Amino acid sequence: MLSLLSCFLSLLSFLVHSCIRPWTQAKISLKDEKEIDEGTSYVAGEEETPKGLLREQMPRHVAVIMDGNRRWAERAGLLTSQGHEAGAERLIEFAELCFKLGIETVSAFAFSTENWGRHKIEVNCLMSLFQRYLKSKIHFFQSEEIRVSVIGNLEKIPESLLGTIKETEEATKRYKKKHLILAIDYSGRFDILHACKSIVKKSQQGLIREEDVDQTLFERELLTKCTEFPSPDLLIRTSGEQRISNFLLWQLAYTELFFSPVLWPDFDKDRVIEALVSYQSRERRFGCRI
Amino acid sequence: MVDQIRHMCVGINQILEQIHGFSRRCLFRVISMGPLPIHLAFIMDGNRRYAKKQDLEDGSGHKAGFSALMSMLQYCYELGIKYVTVYAFSIDNFRRKPEEVRSLMDLMLEKIKSLLDKESIVHEYGIRVYFIGNLALLSDQVRAAAEEVMQATAENSRVGLLVCVAYNSTDEIVQAVKKSCVTKLDRDMETIQLVDIEENMQMSVAPDPDILIRSSGETRLSNFLLWQTGSSQLFSPDALWPEIGLRHLVWAILNFQKSHSYFEKKKKKQM
Numbered sequence: 001m002l003s004l005l006s007c008f009l010s011l012l013s014f015l016v017h018s019c020i021r022p023w024t025q026a027k028i029s030l031k032d033e034k035e036i037d038e039g040t041s042y043v044a045g046e047e048e049t050p051k052g053l054l055r056e057q058m059p060r061h062v063a064v065i066m067d068g069n070r071r072w073a074e075r076a077g078l079l080t081s082q083g084h085e086a087g088a089e090r091l092i093e094f095a096e097l098c099f100k101l102g103i104e105t106v107s108a109f110a111f112s113t114e115n116w117g118r119h120k121i122e123v124n125c126l127m128s129l130f131q132r133y134l135k136s137k138i139h140f141f142q143s144e145e146i147r148v149s150v151i152g153n154l155e156k157i158p159e160s161l162l163g164t165i166k167e168t169e170e171a172t173k174r175y176k177k178k179h180l181i182l183a184i185d186y187s188g189r190f191d192i193l194h195a196c197k198s199i200v201k202k203s204q205q206g207l208i209r210e211e212d213v214d215q216t217l218f219e220r221e222l223l224t225k226c227t228e229f230p231s232p233d234l235l236i237r238t239s240g241e242q243r244i245s246n247f248l249l250w251q252l253a254y255t256e257l258f259f260s261p262v263l264w265p266d267f268d269k270d271r272v273i274e275a276l277v278s279y280q281s282r283e284r285r286f287g288c289r290i
Numbered sequence: 291m292v293d294q295i296r297h298m299c300v301g302i303n304q305i306l307e308q309i310h311g312f313s314r315r316c317l318f319r320v321i322s323m324g325p326l327p328i329h330l331a332f333i334m335d336g337n338r339r340y341a342k343k344q345d346l347e348d349g350s351g352h353k354a355g356f357s358a359l360m361s362m363l364q365y366c367y368e369l370g371i372k373y374v375t376v377y378a379f380s381i382d383n384f385r386r387k388p389e390e391v392r393s394l395m396d397l398m399l400e401k402i403k404s405l406l407d408k409e410s411i412v413h414e415y416g417i418r419v420y421f422i423g424n425l426a427l428l429s430d431q432v433r434a435a436a437e438e439v440m441q442a443t444a445e446n447s448r449v450g451l452l453v454c455v456a457y458n459s460t461d462e463i464v465q466a467v468k469k470s471c472v473t474k475l476d477r478d479m480e481t482i483q484l485v486d487i488e489e490n491m492q493m494s495v496a497p498d499p500d501i502l503i504r505s506s507g508e509t510r511l512s513n514f515l516l517w518q519t520g521s522s523q524l525f526s527p528d529a530l531w532p533e534i535g536l537r538h539l540v541w542a543i544l545n546f547q548k549s550h551s552y553f554e555k556k557k558k559k560q561m
Contacts, residue, residue, distance in 0.1 A: 086302035253513040
């Protein structure tokens, strides 16, 4: 009886929560939007570790699913393209902050293979945004010594964007300490399939034997082989959705997941610190007992 | 006099259970008016912490966890969920202390055998049981018991219970990749598709889970169903596994229903 009563209370609180949450989220979004306009969301040049965080316990690799650009634009009365622009700007700030805090690798899910199903105008806008941003930020990446890698299928993306990607990767390939990985036209299942094909090819060429294929060898064939730390320690997903959405499936085996209800363009410094504090409070066991 | 009181208590208990069951079925009728998940997966985390919290002896946490599992299965199948997958024992768990591993294996053997009892939940709900994992890593006794249950329930088709034991997802993926490579080796490797890997996955006997629930508040996958949960909704209640109950299941399904319409709209836009 008690559990049934608590069920009905759950149902009631769920209904209340559903009504209140969208309202409070909108309030948060507009408030933070003002802060962005006033340029107070990040403190440039800060290297001091914020209170509540330990530098030695920073994750080496943080991944992010940047969800919520379109909803943010809708709530702010802006165009979808402006939402994506705000999202791109937020990514640069996010990566900068992570690197300043000592995080070596940042991966971002910029465009999923499923996203090809969106409206053509939006897809073209995104492709053009990627190209514009990468091109305009090459000098920034070089001055900050950030290595940029792009992982994904890349067969369907426009030639001009492909050219810019190659140019950016080439211009930044020598940098070792900070690595920004952009997943464009990426899917975790495609990554695994790609590794599978690579293994078959090497097997046919006599480079590996079937009995040598194990998890370590397999991991080296994934697209994340561009980094020494292919498995993120922390994955952040914004906008309240609690799904992986086919991002880095293999690599997320032991990753700590952090879901934030905040929309991506509003994911400011305080939110990043909140995610890192949550990460540092977790006990990671990797299947064993500590 | 004492006997009379005892009989009365038993009678009252029976009445309360019937009221509880009736109320639960009414609640499920209400919930079923919205979309229901077809497949739920559980990471049953927190048994040992529960034993510590309740000051119980070692091993009692896992026993309490098994009772919680049986209750959860009953709720799921009553609600009409077709498949339930549980993460019983990971390959990584073999690295735990030998006495703990042995105790878990003994408990597993006892509980696997009990599934064949006439009064067990398997017969009540017509469950087909699958044991998913690298079963060669198990002792002969446990493996034999698992195979016996799979054989005995092979004709059941109402609902499915997938028990992941000696399992981890990266191992499942590598085995599936090896199998699909062997079948395609004599042809052009370009012909290997996602569906080739998928059909060689041990979990291909069921559709991908709609919801993955991990108890004890930890928010990570721990190498469980990485391939299959790409689109699953994740839910991590703070309750330790033996504390998991009806309200957590209801909350998970309500959240699923709330995001389901948005998710379906998103899928349709991308089609």
